[in-house]
């Protein structure tokens with residue numbers, strides 16, 4: 001199986017012009033691919049990640065694409081990080097239109113009974129708790145902007161149940177729960193909340209392939225389209241659509257961008 005994508009165009013260069021979007025976990029992987037797609041579609045971007053070495057390189061790459069980009073190193077295990085990230089975006093750009101909660105700390109798969117409280121708390125603090133706090137911090141600014149779009153991240157590991165991912169899978173399902181609740185509460189403010197469940201060729205996916213090649217190959221074989229997704233062209237293009245004005249009546253949804261994999265069991 002390859003990650004070859006056909007050559008159908010995926011950029012809409014004006015579609016996010018003027019919009020300010022925060023992308024967490026954007027120094028590498030899916031988040032960096034999303035940031036590239038949003039940059040190509042005209043968004044102004046606040047990048048944030050714990051990876052202090054990789055973040056400037058990501059910022060430079062996106063600036064070279066012509067995007068207006070600002071970045072903040074932050075550790076989402078710190079509950080104060082959410083407020084600092086949102087403040088940095090609003091302080092720098094003067095507004096906020098979108099929030100992409102992509103980051104999570106992912107530990108190698110381990111049997112359910114071998115996972116510690118610390119493993120569970122790491123997934124929870126960087127996953128649903130950070131998503132919850134960032135959404136709370138962003139809310140008044142999205143209201144002030146007249147509405148906005150939040151894209152959160154789930155995983156088939158939680159939605160379908162993947163052996164070895166007790167902490168991570170439960171964290172990802174908590175994110176889907178809080179996303180649906182916020183969509184109900186904030187719909188009247190014009191704030192949409194959707195969840196993307198990807199399968200894409202990130203550094204995280206490459207690490208999983210190294211650690212557990214059999215499980216990774218089984219996941220690959222379960223993809224009807226017989227290829228792994230591209231972080232920018234497959235996942236980033238969907239996130240662009242969800243952040244833009246072509247999806248203004250779409251909220252409270254979970255969307256698998258996984259080549260047909262991810263049908264609920």
Ligand SMILES: NC(=O)c1ccc[n+]([C@@H]2O[C@H](COP(=O)([O-])OP(=O)(O)OC[C@H]3O[C@@H](n4cnc5c(N)ncnc54)[C@H](O)[C@@H]3O)[C@@H](O)[C@H]2O)c1
Nearest residue numbers: 025029030050075076102103104105153155199200202204
């Ligand atoms: N790649 C896939 O196939 C796949 C499958 C299902 C779900 N997902 C979801 O997509 C998203 C991105 O996954 P990925 O594959 O790119 O993972 P990844 O591990 O490659 O990237 C995760 C990012 O989060 C950052 N991060 C980790 N801990 C952090 C912390 N404490 N503070 C701030 N940032 C931190 C990392 O530095 C990294 O940039 C995640 O939400 C993941 O659950 C990915």
